[in-house]
Amino acid sequence: MLAFTFRRLLALIPVFLAVSLIIFLILHLIPGDPVDNLIKIGASAGQRAEIEARYGLDRPLPVQYLVWLGNVLQGDLGTAIVGRRAVSAIVAQALPYSLMLGGCALLFSSILGIALGIVAALKRDRWPDQAIMGGVLIGSTMPGFWLGLMLILVFAVWLGWFPVSGARGWTSLVLPVLTVGLGGTALVARVTRIAMIEAGQRDFVLLLHAKGLPVWRIQLFHVLRHALIPVVTILALRIGWILGGSVTVEVVFARPGLGSTLIKALAQHDYPVVQACLLMLAVAVMLGTLLGDILQAVMDPRVRTALQ
Amino acid sequence: MLLEVENLSVTIGQISPLEGVGFSLDRGEILGLVGESGSGKSLTALAVTGLLPLIDGRVTAGHVRFAGRDLAALPPCALRALRGKRIGLVTQNPMTAMDPVQRIGAQVDVMSRLHLGLSAAAARARTLELLTRLRIPEAAAVCDAYPHQLSGGMKQRIVIAMALAAEPELIVADEPTTALDVTVQAQIIQLLGEEVKRRGLGLLLITHDMGVVAQVCDRVAVLYAGRIAELGPVGGIFARPAHPYTRALIDCIPREGTAPGSLTGIPGAVPSVTTYPLGCRFHPRCPRARPICSATVPPLLNGHACHNPLEGADG
Numbered sequence: 001m002l003a004f005t006f007r008r009l010l011a012l013i014p015v016f017l018a019v020s021l022i023i024f025l026i027l028h029l030i031p032g033d034p035v036d037n038l039i040k041i042g043a044s045a046g047q048r049a050e051i052e053a054r055y056g057l058d059r060p061l062p063v064q065y066l067v068w069l070g071n072v073l074q075g076d077l078g079t080a081i082v083g084r085r086a087v088s089a090i091v092a093q094a095l096p097y098s099l100m101l102g103g104c105a106l107l108f109s110s111i112l113g114i115a116l117g118i119v120a121a122l123k124r125d126r127w128p129d130q131a132i133m134g135g136v137l138i139g140s141t142m143p144g145f146w147l148g149l150m151l152i153l154v155f156a157v158w159l160g161w162f163p164v165s166g167a168r169g170w171t172s173l174v175l176p177v178l179t180v181g182l183g184g185t186a187l188v189a190r191v192t193r194i195a196m197i198e199a200g201q202r203d204f205v206l207l208l209h210a211k212g213l214p215v216w217r218i219q220l221f222h223v224l225r226h227a228l229i230p231v232v233t234i235l236a237l238r239i240g241w242i243l244g245g246s247v248t249v250e251v252v253f254a255r256p257g258l259g260s261t262l263i264k265a266l267a268q269h270d271y272p273v274v275q276a277c278l279l280m281l282a283v284a285v286m287l288g289t290l291l292g293d294i295l296q297a298v299m300d301p302r303v304r305t306a307l308q
Numbered sequence: 309m310l311l312e313v314e315n316l317s318v319t320i321g322q323i324s325p326l327e328g329v330g331f332s333l334d335r336g337e338i339l340g341l342v343g344e345s346g347s348g349k350s351l352t353a354l355a356v357t358g359l360l361p362l363i364d365g366r367v368t369a370g371h372v373r374f375a376g377r378d379l380a381a382l383p384p385c386a387l388r389a390l391r392g393k394r395i396g397l398v399t400q401n402p403m404t405a406m407d408p409v410q411r412i413g414a415q416v417d418v419m420s421r422l423h424l425g426l427s428a429a430a431a432r433a434r435t436l437e438l439l440t441r442l443r444i445p446e447a448a449a450v451c452d453a454y455p456h457q458l459s460g461g462m463k464q465r466i467v468i469a470m471a472l473a474a475e476p477e478l479i480v481a482d483e484p485t486t487a488l489d490v491t492v493q494a495q496i497i498q499l500l501g502e503e504v505k506r507r508g509l510g511l512l513l514i515t516h517d518m519g520v521v522a523q524v525c526d527r528v529a530v531l532y533a534g535r536i537a538e539l540g541p542v543g544g545i546f547a548r549p550a551h552p553y554t555r556a557l558i559d560c561i562p563r564e565g566t567a568p569g570s571l572t573g574i575p576g577a578v579p580s581v582t583t584y585p586l587g588c589r590f591h592p593r594c595p596r597a598r599p600i601c602s603a604t605v606p607p608l609l610n611g612h613a614c615h616n617p618l619e620g621a622d623g
Contacts, residue, residue, distance in 0.1 A: 202404065203399070203401060203404035203405060204404060204405055204406055204407050204408070206359065206362060206399065207397065207399050207405045207406070207467070207470075208407070209359055209362060209391065210357055210359060210391055210392065210396075210397035210399070211391070211392040211397075211418070211419060211422075211470060212388055212389065212390070212391040212392025212393055212422065212423065212474075213392070213418070213422065214388065215388075222407050222410075225409060226407075226409065299409065300408075300409055301408070301409060301454040301456070302408055302409075302454070302456050305454075305456060305457065
């Protein structure tokens, strides 16, 4: 198991390099120049060259990349061009908010999604199943920013239960978590339901019934146990997605976070900040994938055998 | 009688794969239920273990009586209490019969913990003893293994162990060796036969192999297209089969001295449940068919359901 984890970590290195190269290049290929933001209107070409030299923007691209990568690996994400602060400080300030929102949303969608999926699978093709799947369909098609606005209207403006925006205290977390989590709930519920129905039709379930086990025990300890293998994999893959996917929700609720930092930096062409944010999201996706693989091996002995 | 099946008809959706099937089985007896694929053998196993609802099947006529009680009249919880504890099932394919993510030991232990109320330690001790009895080498190591780490023959021994663990009175074995290598088939059948005889249990052995019937069974019921064709003691039926279908099945057993390429089959195929012919369902394939065979259903009399039984047979 340890050897497996180690090998998977090693395999992530080339992926990380490729991702970092792409992130680095994309920003240099899109039009627009951050130096325009820094120099005063009517500044001379000399002043412009001086600023470009200060940020290393006058050197060839491959050199810029290697310098940047070397710094990143040492934890130095550079200095924000517009914000004029260490990028690592900006990211360190934003990341806890994103992790909090993403983590709570993931937890919320896991618990509610799995519970709804179980009920739908057990009451398959009867009204609870149809109600849950119908609700889930509506939930999954609603755009996050719109759902967020509706939740603000009902629970913050009309009922006044929660603050409209900001990130002060746990009450301000409720509506954003609901907004991000409901979309995930839909996915988790669907996957849980299908996986349970599929697992319930496997041969060994018949023998479990023949062994005289109570139905609830068969459903929870055997069928659900199997169904959770794909569900957990999908949840792990969503870790990165939820961190990055909360962008619009962070904007709607005016919450600090990686997403809103990224949007702001993009608008300002603040390369180092954009690069750092994208890199964080990419690393989150990679770690999520790794976690998914490890969890799958933990949950399924056949996968462990195949690894050896 | 331990098990009495009387005039049993089973319906799944719009189709009725079993019609008027009847046989009985006593303690210490092995009854072979023989038939080709699609004759309704596995359905009979599900009916006897009360598992028909799992495949949306239901009993439309007749009874399955276990130890004098009609299974159809029992509520689901009482039926569940019988399963595993008093009726053990051995399924067809050991490759897929066990939960692939649970250790072997736990899957056998649960039987004695659930049905005999043993503690975890006592249940494990019993499991080890049982596995050793079933000639599984290194029982302790096997308990810690997962199903995919064992061979087919070993897995089927484990399935048999699960069926025996709670000291049932009846074992239903649905083609227990079909999925196994030919070399281990005979071992498994012999082992199952021995255990059942030693414990004095009833065994309903479902198979398509007359050779297996000859090896271990006391009596045999031949099923064709959802009806009983012939029923009686193994010795008598093998010596003097009355039904042409039984005769054909016996002729299909390869014997010593069977010349290569001369192995016989039965011409035609078992009709599907939607196209059962009128009258005797075997008549389109029967060499002895007469006009009456396609008109009326032969009743089961003197152990066979045939209008034109083979000569030399009783009755």
